[in-house]
Structures are given as structure tokens and as C-alpha cells.
């Protein structure tokens with residue numbers, strides 16, 4: 179076990195898989211110099227320019243070429259640099275990658291990983307800070323991974339690279355410096371299994387990605403105030419661990435879903451709806467969602483902070499849920 | 503071209519493929535009119551010389567990507583007719599199990615990586631397939647078919663630049679029928695056109711009369727050899743004419759009076775037939791090829807019509823492994 183940063187954990191996972199399987203390769207802008215965040219540092223020396231392909235700024239073709247290469251039997255890691263640029267490759271992702279297996283009756287498996295570092299980060303403003311993971315949870319044909327710790331990032335990336343499904347991998351870029359333990363040999367983490375961050379009895383808090391550290395901090399504050407939260411990090415949004423959430427809410431009767439993305443039509447809405455459908459009002463006494471208001475992410479730190487869900491807002495939302 | 507026995511066999515093969523494409527599409531149109539085929543068809547009647555002439559030069563392990571007008575490309579690459587016809591009729595035995603239809607014909611078993619409902623959608627896929635094949639150490643190449651309309655979309659620029667940059671084994675084939683859906687290509691395309699654009703991106707381009715199947719075959723033979731030999735991508739600019747409307751429901755009333763009739767005299771099957779007759783091939787030999795093609799396709803139509811519909815449970819299948827939803 180070594181203590182490494184989240185971005186280093188991701189690097190180690192990709193490194194392990196590229197050493198294991200010569201069909202795995204990386205394409206994206208600046209990947210030969212290690213990628214924007216160093217997640218491919220040293221890869222060009224080890225794997226060469228045939229497997230570490232620094233591409234033109236051609237997002238449609240980065241995405242579409244990754245698909246084409248998967249169709250002939252390679253396993254590309256498609257690096258989008260920053261999530262927001264995937265907008266330039268939406269046809270290739272939504273109409274092609276997500277459809278090809280179904281539309282062709284199972285003739286093809288688009289085994290690609292699309293890495294899209296997302297979320298607010300260093301005051302990058304509206305075009306470099308978005309969290310639109312709920313869009314993709316809505317899209318049949320893809321797996322949506324939203325890890326938040328070094329170990330989960332590494333384990334889920336290993337699963338993603340080995341998966342025959344296309345996996346949309348949302349690297350939490352604001353959490354890249356976060357440290358944690360990662361095993362010598364990185365084991366795959368199955369999709370659809372939540373990680374219980376904390377056991378509790380008073381309410382259930384469901385969260386993922388960039389919100390995880392804020393919820394962790396909030397749970398400590400709540401505990402100090404005598405409120406015991408059962409906290410789940412979903413880790414993947416499709417498939418998602420409905421069973422773990424239902425079991426928890428069945429015990430606590432109260433559900434708070436906290437995500438950094440805009441609240442309106444965010445994935446929290448799906449989680450709450452599902453719990454309502456399955457448990458009914460008798461067992462779900464109160465539910466709430468916490469996310470960003472439905473406005474673009476602003477630049478100035480004071481403005482960004484005003485919108486960003488943080489630990490204090492989680493505490494306030496949890497306390498409000500318990501008042502009835 | 504030499505006029506030896508090998509050459510004659512090649513010409514007859516070319517003629518046969520064109521007749522099969524024509525017969526397939528005429529049969530499909532009839533089936534569509536009879537209500538047997540749901541959804542629209544984009545037929546390539548009049549353009550068969552391009553698909554047939556190019557694919558004659560491909561190996562079974564070469565791949566192709568196609569566009570919305572893809573029946574001819576699929577047939578010329580060797581796609582199974584029964585599976586194609588069943589797919590058009592939405593039957594269980596279709597290549598795509600009835601989930602793709604005409605616009606998403608694919609037969610991976612013969613390297614046909616799919617028609618595409620999005621104009622220019624096949625271009626990035628083709629360059630990536632070529633990159634993947636190289637990584638796997640294969641000397642197979644990829645042939646990418648698209649229309650004149652595709653050259654005004656971004657992936658055309660991106661894909662050609664990319665293919666040239668990495669010297670990928672891709673043969674781009676622009677089937678220039680002079681119209682994009684209902685719009686004259688020249689009214690929406692600035693500058694000197696596709697060949698000049700390709701050359702500007704470092705992709706050598708060769709023009710050819712797409713209605714002269716012999717010329718297409720000869721040009722494709724040379725370009726395929728260059729591409730397979732490691733010379734990097736090439737573009738074949740084939741001019742042709744679409745004799746039918748944009749879709750099966752478009753009567754093409756927007757054409758000028760006499761335009762289609764004039765074009766009929768220049769259509770590729772008639773031209774190759776005239777050439778073969780000149781070469782001394784007996785008319786009955788050619789009639790037999792045409793008759794066989796028509797019989798094959800009407801038999802496929804009847805078989806598809808008698809074939810079972812897909813089980814409703816199939817609608818839930820082939821989505822994904824992780825997180826697949828259960829049939830309701």
C-alpha cells in the first residue's frame with residue numbers, strides 16, 4: 179500500500195492496464211507530454227507514440243477514432259482533456275458510441291473509456307467547470323463512473339479499461355491532489371456498488387464525485403451535534419447501487435442527496451424518485467436534494483463560493499430534514 | 503486494361519455486383535411501396551459504379567464505413583443479402599436483429615462497419631479503425647464512403663487532417679452526386695470542391711467519372727495499392743448522378759424537367775453493358791446476370807416477408823453489460 183494523490187492513482191491504474199494488455203492505448207491532446215494533469219506522465223517513454231497518441235484539437239475525431247479503433251479490436255482510452263470539450267464530440271459519443279452495439283444488433287462492442295475531468299476547479303468559470311453527469315446517466319448504452327477517492331478512481335479505472343461497455347469516466351479534477359492508499363496491484367472495483375463512508379441512523383446522505391469530501395466534513399459536524407448520518411458514495415451513476423440506498427433509507431426514513439451539479443434534473447432527482455417509488459411515503463418520511471442553483475458557474479471566487487454546495491450547506495440541509 | 507480472359511471475368515464480376523445492387527434497391531422500393539418496409543429508404547440507383555468499382559479492389563479483411571445511402575456499399579463488400587433484406591423489413595434474422603433498418607445496415611462479418619444516419623459520421627470511425635488496425639499489426643485498409651454533403655461538416659476536415667498526419671491506411675471515397683438531399687451541392691459549397699480541400703490537407707485526390715465503372719475500378723486499384731503500401735491516405739472523387747429522390751418518399755419533383763431522363767443515358771449499368779457488348783460478350787450472358795440478380799432479390803424479399811418478427815424481448819437486449827435494464 180502506498181499513499182498517493184488521486185491523479186497519481188489514476189496514472190498507476192492506466193499504467194498497470196497498459197502493461198497488462200497491449201491493445202490498450204491512449205488518444206487525446208497533449209497526452210504524450212503526460213496529459214494536462216500528469217495522468218499519463220512517463221507513458222510516452224514506456225509505450226511509444228503508437229500507443230500514446232497526442233492528437234490535433236479535433237474532439238469529434240478523438241472520440242470517433244476511438245470508436246473506430248475499438249471496432250477493430252483495440253481498447254482505447256479517449257482523453258477529453260476537460261469534460262466541457264466533449265460538447266464538440268457529442269455526435270460521436272451519443273449517436274455513435276452509445277448506439278452502435280444496439281443499433282447493429284450486438285455485432286459490435288465499443289469498448290472505450292472516455293475520460294472527462296469535470297467539476298469546478300481553480301476558478302475556471304462557465305466553460306471549464308461543469309458537472310453534467312446526469313445527461314449521460316440518461317443515455318442508454320453507457321456506464322457512468324464518478325469516483326471521488328484515489329482507491330476508487332484507480333479501481334474503477336481498471337474496471338473501465340477491462341469493460342466491453344463504453345465507460346464515461348468522470349475524473350474529479352478538483353480532487354486530484356487528494357491523497358489516499360492504493361494497493362500494489364490495483365483490483366477492479368465493480369460498477370454499481372456504493373461505498374459506505376459512514377454508518378448512521380438518523381438520515382441517509384447519498385453523494386458522489388467532488389461533493390464527497392464536503393459531505394465527509396459535514397458528517398463529522400453533524401456527529402458532533404448528535405446527528406448520525408449514514409453516508410453513501412455511489413461511485414457510479416449507471417449502474418447505481420439502488421439496493422444500498424434503499425436499505426439505508428428503509429432504516430433512516432430520511433434522504434438527502436448532495437451533488438455539485440445543478441439540482442434541477444440532476445441525478446439526485448432520479449435517486450429520490452426511485453426511493454419514493456420503492457419505499458413509499460410510509461418509509462420515506464422526508465427527502466431533499468442539494469446542488470448548485472440553475473445558473474452557470476461564475477468566475478470570481480466569491481461568486482463561485484456563493485453557488486457551490488459545501489459542507490456548511492450539507493449540514494444545514496441535513497438539519498432541516500430532521501426538523502419535523 | 504488488357505482484354506484477356508481474367509479481365510473479362512473481372513468486368514463480368516463488376517457488372518454482376520452493379521446489377522445486384524440495382525435489383526436489391528428496386529426490390530426494396532417495391533417492398534416499401536407495398537408497405538412491407540417501414541421507415542424511409544435512401545437508394546443509390548444510378549451510383550452503383552462507385553460502390554462496385556471500389557469494393558472490387560478490397561480484401562475481405564479490409565473494412566468500410568458508409569453513410570445513409572449504404573445498401574450498395576454493403577452489398578459490394580459482401581454483406582449477406584438475406585440478412586440485409588430481413589433488416590429492411592425489421593425481421594429477426596436481419597443483420598442488426600431488426601434494430602437498425604436501412605439506415606444502419608452493418609455486417610461486421612465482412613468488414614462492413616456500418617451505414618450511418620449522421621452525415622460524415624463514418625469519417626472519424628474510419629480513421630480510428632485504420633489506426634487500430636495498424637496498432638494490431640494488420641495490413642488491412644479502411645475505405646470510407648461519404649457524399650458531397652459531408653465535406654461541409656467538421657469531421658471531414660478533422661478526419662482528413664488526422665489521416666494525413668498519421669499516414670493512415672484510409673481510402674476516402676466522395677460519391678459526388680451533385681446534390682445533398684434536395685440541395686444542389688454547388689449552392690452550399692464554397693471554393694473549388696472536395697479534391698482541392700483534400701489536397702490542402704495533404705491527402706492526394708484523384709477525380710474519376712463515377713458512372714464509368716471501369717474507370718472507378720482502375721483508379722481504385724491504384725489508390726488501394728498506394729494506401730496498402732504505406733503511402734498514407736488517398737481520396738477518390740467520384741462524380742455520379744442519383745436517379746431517384748432523396749428518400750423513397752421523395753418523387754424528386756424539384757429536379758429540372760428532363761434532367762433525370764438525360765442522366766439515364768449516362769447511367770453506369772447501361773454504360774458497362776454497352777462496353778461489354780462491344781467486347782463481344784453475348785447479350786444473353788448479360789441478361790442472365792441481370793435476371794439472376796433480380797431473382798435473387800425477389801427471393802430474398804419473399805423469404806424476408808415470411809421470416810419471423812423479432813421477439814419483443816429483443817428490444818431490451820444489446821444495450822450494455824453493466825446496468826442493462828430488464829424486460830418490462
Ligand SMILES: Cc1ncc(C[n+]2csc(CCOP(=O)(O)OP(=O)(O)O)c2C)c(N)n1
Pocket residue numbers: 570571619620621648649650651652679681682683744748
Ligand atoms: C449531421 C446531419 N445533418 C443532416 C442530416 C439529414 N440528411 C440526411 S442525408 C442528407 C444529405 C446528405 O447529402 P450527401 O452526403 O451529399 O448524400 P446524398 O443524400 O446526396 O446521397 C441530409 C442533409 C443528417 N442525416 N445528418
